[in-house]
Amino acid sequence: xxxxxxxxxxxxxxxxxxxxxxxxxxxxxxxxxxxxxxxxxxxxxxxxxxxxxxxxxxxxxxxxxxxxxxxxxxxxxxxxxxxxxxxxxxxxxxxxxxxxxxxxxxxxxxxxxxxxxxxxxxxxxxxxxxxxxxxxxxxxxxxxxxxxxxxxxxxxxxxxxxxxxxxxxxxxxxxxxxxxxxxxxxxxxxxxxxxxxxxxxxxxxxxxxxxxxxxxxxxxxxxxxxxxxxxxxxxxxxxxxxxxxxxxxxxxxxxxxxxxxxxxxxxxxxxxxxxxxx
Amino acid sequence: xxxxxxxxxxxxxxxxxxxxxxxxxxxxxxxxxxxxxxxxxxxxxxxxxxxxxxxxxxxxxxxxxxxxxxxxxxxxxxxxxxxxxxxxxxxxxxxxxxxxxxxxxxxxxxxxxxxxxxxxxxxxxxxxxxxxxxxxxxxxxxxxxxxxxxxxxxxxxxxxxxxxxxxxxxxxxxxxxxxxxxxxxxxxxxxxxxxxxxxxxxxxxxxxxxxxxxxxxxxxxxxxxxxxxxxxxxxxxxxxxxxxxxxxxxxxxxxxxxxxxxxxxxxxxxxxxxxxxxxxxxxxxxxxx
Numbered sequence: 001x002x003x004x005x006x007x008x009x010x011x012x013x014x015x016x017x018x019x020x021x022x023x024x025x026x027x028x029x030x031x032x033x034x035x036x037x038x039x040x041x042x043x044x045x046x047x048x049x050x051x052x053x054x055x056x057x058x059x060x061x062x063x064x065x066x067x068x069x070x071x072x073x074x075x076x077x078x079x080x081x082x083x084x085x086x087x088x089x090x091x092x093x094x095x096x097x098x099x100x101x102x103x104x105x106x107x108x109x110x111x112x113x114x115x116x117x118x119x120x121x122x123x124x125x126x127x128x129x130x131x132x133x134x135x136x137x138x139x140x141x142x143x144x145x146x147x148x149x150x151x152x153x154x155x156x157x158x159x160x161x162x163x164x165x166x167x168x169x170x171x172x173x174x175x176x177x178x179x180x181x182x183x184x185x186x187x188x189x190x191x192x193x194x195x196x197x198x199x200x201x202x203x204x205x206x207x208x209x210x211x212x213x214x215x216x217x218x219x220x221x222x223x224x225x226x227x228x229x230x231x232x233x234x235x236x237x238x239x240x241x242x243x244x245x246x247x248x249x250x251x252x253x254x255x256x257x258x259x260x261x262x263x264x265x266x267x268x269x270x271x272x273x274x275x276x277x278x
Numbered sequence: 279x280x281x282x283x284x285x286x287x288x289x290x291x292x293x294x295x296x297x298x299x300x301x302x303x304x305x306x307x308x309x310x311x312x313x314x315x316x317x318x319x320x321x322x323x324x325x326x327x328x329x330x331x332x333x334x335x336x337x338x339x340x341x342x343x344x345x346x347x348x349x350x351x352x353x354x355x356x357x358x359x360x361x362x363x364x365x366x367x368x369x370x371x372x373x374x375x376x377x378x379x380x381x382x383x384x385x386x387x388x389x390x391x392x393x394x395x396x397x398x399x400x401x402x403x404x405x406x407x408x409x410x411x412x413x414x415x416x417x418x419x420x421x422x423x424x425x426x427x428x429x430x431x432x433x434x435x436x437x438x439x440x441x442x443x444x445x446x447x448x449x450x451x452x453x454x455x456x457x458x459x460x461x462x463x464x465x466x467x468x469x470x471x472x473x474x475x476x477x478x479x480x481x482x483x484x485x486x487x488x489x490x491x492x493x494x495x496x497x498x499x500x501x502x503x504x505x506x507x508x509x510x511x512x513x514x515x516x517x518x519x520x521x522x523x524x525x526x527x528x529x530x531x532x533x534x535x536x537x538x539x540x541x542x543x544x545x546x547x548x549x550x551x552x553x554x555x556x557x558x559x560x561x562x563x564x565x566x567x
Binding site for chain 2: 059063065066067083084088089091092151152153157158159163
């Protein structure tokens with residue numbers, strides 16, 4: 001393969017054009033074919049290559065080998081304009097990886113099916129799972145106090161609060177559209193497909209505010225327990241299945257979310273730990 | 279230029295005084311914090327690393343007060359490399375992936391420059407050929423070096439290392455010594471340990487902490503000098519010695535107290551001096567930095 005079989009050699013000008021990518025497709029392919037077989041021309045190419053180009057190419061190869069690939073959802077998000085450094089940060093959050101998203105999708109699907117199978121008499125399975133999916137996703141992506149990297153995250157210039165908020169947004173963006181679509185398949189009044197967004201969006205700041213004091217895991221457990229209580233309450237005969245997402249209750253969720261935001265803001269202003277809000 | 283200034287710094291946890299009225303200043307160079315467990319070493323390092331706030335006193339890092347504003351603390355953190363005492367490593371990340379993650383937290387936003395810096399840090403700790411290995415497959419010493427590599431990202435002006443030598447074998451300690459001596463030319467390196475040989479090998483200056491207070495602050499040789507004339511080799515263990523032990527030659531190494539009959543004075547080691555410093559008869563020494 002590497003022995004010289006031809007008497008002809010490419011002249012330096014031709015090789016330079018080849019390296020610069022100036023040749024047309026046919027001539028380029030022909031020169032490449034020749035160089036791959038001709039040791040003399042390969043050596044000549046080596047002399048013509050600038051050290052910078054070699055270094056850049058080598059760095060690119062090392063990058064491809066050493067840099068861990070981004071999970072699929074994040075590669076998709078990169079195409080949609082997510083910045084590369086943010087993608088690297090999000091990649092370390094368990095709830096933004098494919099497996100977690102598939103899990104969330106499956107549990108939502110089953111909940112939707114259960115509501116569908118009941119013919120609309122009970123919405124409880126869907127109303128139980130739909131608002132909790134983003135809450136649990138945020139809790140898993142939080143960067144908990146027991147996070148092994150906590151000590152580093154706290155002292156990094158990027159900022160812990162910013163990291164938590166970026167991850168929270170990412171979880172909401174990745175979970176909410178699927179849940180909205182599944183909500184359309186739920187039998188019952190059409191506004192149900194959007195109404196669960198109220199508790200879903202309210203429970204996230206409540207979780208973040210609680211997590212400040214008790215950590216994200218316990219906070220997620222408390223939020224889930226309370227929300228399950230609200231949904232189970234709707235199973236009582238005297239109350240309709242849509243009770244948890246009716247206007248009066250939505251007002252309560254909004255108030256809870258507002259209180260949670262105030263707690264976070266006060267915490268940001270008074271915490272003596274330098275520069276940390278959440 | 280003084281890079282770290284601590285004036286009357288105190289920190290309490292419940293009723294425990296982790297630090298009490300500590301006054302210390304640091305400049306470029308490598309300083310070792312030596313002290314028994316609970317001496318306040320980690321608390322001091324966490325305050326310097328902006329991980330926790332002091333309860334009292336004044337802290338100035340690189341000429342700034344980290345509690346004054348978000349901008350001040352962020353400016354300090356941009357020049358900080360910190361290896362916490364206990365750093366859990368996400369086991370599913372590779373060495374490269376982990377350092378890259380920390381590099382993004384340290385605002386290395388340009389992908390190409392970030393890759394180069396991650397490689398430089400891994401090379402500095404001798405792990406360039408382990409870049410693609412998952413952290414769960416690395417040995418304890420290698421993990422500690424991964425932790426060290428992230429602290430070296432960007433050649434920070436403040437390098438705070440909490441027990442960096444844990445889990446390192448003698449050859450790796452020698453490597454660390456080389457890395458730190460280069461770093462000490464342009465940065466302030468503060469490291470904690472409870473092993474005197476680390477201080478002797480790695481540091482120019484030593485601060486002995488005990489019970490949250492500074493017992494000694496000065497050159498390593500000056501600490502050793504405080505024990506001259508107080509260490510002997512004798513056939514008997516001293517009656518009132520601070521500590522004594524039988525050596526390989528069969529004689530007793532006697533530290534402190536009155537010399538037993540037939541005792542020969544011997545050259546004190548840093549460990550002798552450190553023990554004397556901590557012992558009940560150790561004088562509280564304040565030396566200018």
